[in-house]
Amino acid sequence: MAKSVFYSFHYEQDVHRVQLIRNINALAGQPLLNPQEWEQVRRRGSQAIKEWIHDEMAYKKAVIVLIGRYTATRPWVIYEIEKAWADKRPMLGIRIHGLSSLGSVDIAGSDPFARSEGVGSIPIFDPTTRDWSGKIDSKATYKRLCDNLENWSSQGVSKRSW
Template identity: 45%
Template sequence: MARKVFFSFHFKRDSQRVSQIRNCNAVSNHFEQTPFLDWAEWEKIERTGSTAIKRWIDNNMHGSGVVVLCFGLETHTREWVIYELEKAHKEGRGIVAIDMSGMKDLQGNIDKKGKNPLLVATDIKGTELFYYAKYKTYHWIDDDGRNNIDDWIEDAAVAAGR
C-alpha cells in the first residue's frame, strides 16, 4: 500500500502551485494523498466554523505518515497550517517543507519568498519546529523537486520512524 501523505498549505493563495506539486508523477504515482478540496468544498467547511475545519484536518491527517508543507509568501500566517504542523509533530509524523518561491501560478504570477512556517510552529516547550534536524526544508525549483520529492517524503517518514 502506498504511503499516505497530507499536504499543508495556504489554500486560497497557493492551491494552484500546490496542485503542480501534487500532480507531478513522483507524488501521484507513489503516494496516497489526502483529498484536495475545490473552492466550493473548502468554503462550505470554512462557513461551518473552526470546529468543522479542525475535524476535517484531523480526519484527513489520520493515517498519514508524512505532512508535506508547501509554503509561499503568506503561509506562515495561516492558523490552520500552524495547527497542522504542531499536530504532526505531536503525533510523531514526518514533516518535509517545500519552499515554492519562484513557482508560477496558472496566471503566470511568480511567488515571492516567504517565512518558513516551521519557524512559527512550536513544540510543547515553545521551540520552533525548524530547529528539529529531522524536519528538512527544500526549494521546489533549486532542489529539483519534480525529481526528488519522493525521496524527500521517504526520508521524512524514515526520520519519524514511520
C-alpha cells in the first residue's frame, strides 16, 4: 500500500497540477474536494476549515506541501505547515510550477516554510526540467516527478523533541 500523505497546496491556482500528482499513485493522499465541497466547508467558517484539516491530517504519515506560484501567500497552507510542525509530522516541499495546468506552466513561488512561524529548515525538491532553450518542459518535469516522488516522500523532516 502507498504511503498516506496530506497534500497542502493553493486550491484555486494548482488543483489541476495536484490532480496530476495524485494520478501518479505512488502515494495515497486525502481526497481532493471539488469546488462546491470546498465552498461548503469554507462557508461554515474558520473553525470548520480547521476541523477539516485536522480530520484529514489525523492519520497521515507525512505532509507534502506542493509549492506553486502563490502557495506561500495562502493562510491555510501556512496553518497546515504550522500544524504539521507542531504535530511532529515529517514534512517536505515539492515545487509544481513546472507541471502543466490547462496547457500552461507557471513561475516558481517563494518558500512557504520561511513564512511559517517557528518552522525549521524543510527540504524542497524541484523536478522542473528545462529544454535546450531554457523553456520549462512540462512533460519532462512530470516524468522526473514520477521517477522521484516516492523517494522524496521519505526525506521529510519533523520537529524534534528536546
